[in-house]
Amino acid sequence: MAIVALGGLLTVQLLWLNKAFKSEEKEFNLSVQVALSNAVQQLLGKAQGAAPSKPIRQIASSSFLAEVNAPVRAQELDTLLKYEFARRHITIPYEYGILKAEDDTLVFGNYVPATIKEKKLHPDQAVLTPNVPAGHYNFVVVFPSKTTYIFSEMQLWVFSTVALLVVVVFFGYTLYSILQEKRLTELKADFINNMTHELQTPITNIAIASEILKNADTPLPLAKTKRYHDIIFQENERLKEQVERVLQIAELEKKKMALTKTKTNVHQLLEESLRRLSLRLQKRAGQVTCHLQATQAVIQADNLHLTNALFNLLDNAEKYSPQVPEIKISTRNYHQGILISIADKGSGIRQEVQSRIFDTFYRVPTGNIHNVRGFGLGLSYVKTVIQAHQGTIQIKSQENQGSCFELYLPFSA
Template structure:
């Protein structure tokens, strides 16, 4: 099993462990709640049975059988007393019995006639006192001379039970925090691993990319030195052009890496001035023509913007134009066919660089501006680059408060559009 599969297995095992531990924690918490609820219900049941016995004794009834307390809801307990009640006895016995059994939760008391056809008395007992007028209650109870039952309801039962489980709650929160921290570490480890792989790939790419222009410059220099005095002027110019072009290419590649590093540190300082986009783009196209012609391709400029002036950093603007043309050339496997256009839009200028190359799959278009990202085309080095060009383009455009977008279809080419506001 290779390291990649081992890492995936570890991550899957970690995720399963986290889910399992969370499930166990939920089960333990639910079990603890059920136990405390049962304890509460048993305590209430015992208290109400004792209360019923005290009431019957207070009324001088020693022969009636104490009937079971019936739970009519999860928080309601009905006492089938079938006896004429004295309010004073009920009030006194309720408080004493609940205190004796450790029940201090707020409750509602409802007194019914035997057939439960009407409520004789209903009130709320909270913090040691009833919320209804005691005198009125005494009067209504005194008037009632029929057998009665009563029901006790605890409106905050669930809250009280949960409130009594602070140890479980604190331990559960601590456990969840530890699991969340563990999950974060697993995710961070995966990100670090991916970043390490990206950096390794980047170093491989940069080594390969820098070797190519250095080798070409070295070969051309050797030819010029060895053939000094014997080469005709045309060949000498040809080799000199090779050195010039490869030197520019090498400078551009090094500049990409340096600029990406500066952006990462937030140390890029733009020197803005009024720039004629048409003139700048025309100069970039002229410098690029030889490279395209060497591949028997076409590079056309349709610079139709009537208001071509923007307030920008000329150096960085030149670099992003060159970077986009470089991509258009690299991702055109046959003869490059590139068109550059400039047109005016409301309050700004739109620059479009379109090619007829391999295009970009729709599902990866959202990633192409990410640092080090390179769309897979099979062989790592079949298309040269570091995965920094489009990142640099996006950051420069955004630093100028502009917008960059792409439209592309596989095998139908790509079109990158840049928008800047006019001066």
């Protein structure tokens, strides 16, 4: 309702502004035509010529042609124009030219700056300007700043319109902020639901395995004991990983991520991230192809954050590959830095949502099917880390055809 009301109010205001402008323009044109008509009559009176039925014609928005078809002296015309315009408070600069009546050839022209409203010239006050040869002439007057002058005469209208536009702009900004807050609230609600589920699962598994070991009446076989110990250990590691991801929110909320930069070998970080992922890849018979062609792989970077960022991308490549994971990693030197490419043949990302995948808490909607759990923090964290190193990240992806993330990191940021 507010949008409709403001839209209607702005429309009415613009219509009235347009109407007021046309009214002011009409009044200005009429004043100019009357002034020029008086000038023509005085010129014809001295030349004893007959005035045409329509001596003044408006040939353009700011141009007026006066048909005299009689001798015209430049001195006399200059003084008459100044006098007639001053009488009608037309105080803006103008240009006039004297034209041959038979072929409209310009024989004389002059520019007259803006005059003072209180200053009224008398026709007898001649201005020294060159005379033109004897003959029959017309003259044309042009007002270059006519539109600006009309708007200056409409100060109240212009001020009210600008004030209304400011109100509309701030209303639009407020509405945008409200919608953004609403969207962020919904995303945070989804994040809390996902976080509760993700944290509850390993806690429940640890509790069950611990209870079995605690309440066993007789010593369990070594194989079973080891199995329950492994469950506790694996679920504890999983819980630590989930808590670490939640703690990444604090880093994302900071205006500036604090980095501890040291000489870091990007190839070693990639190998370390692959080692962390190796067990999961082995279970799914995943394939990883590496083309590490960068001859200079050492950059100034924060080892921990950059490792986490690379692992997040490799982790996504494995998780979002419904079939056997096929991951391709390549590096090369580019523009005083290193370009890292991580590609997969997984489910891919639709074109219309690619611009939002780096937003905090955002997860690509998949309807009611959630095969892969997550908090929507991974890619947002990755982008924050890369930008903190003054690098860039881009995605190339098609649905059901995989994704390719390209990271550029300068040698020294």
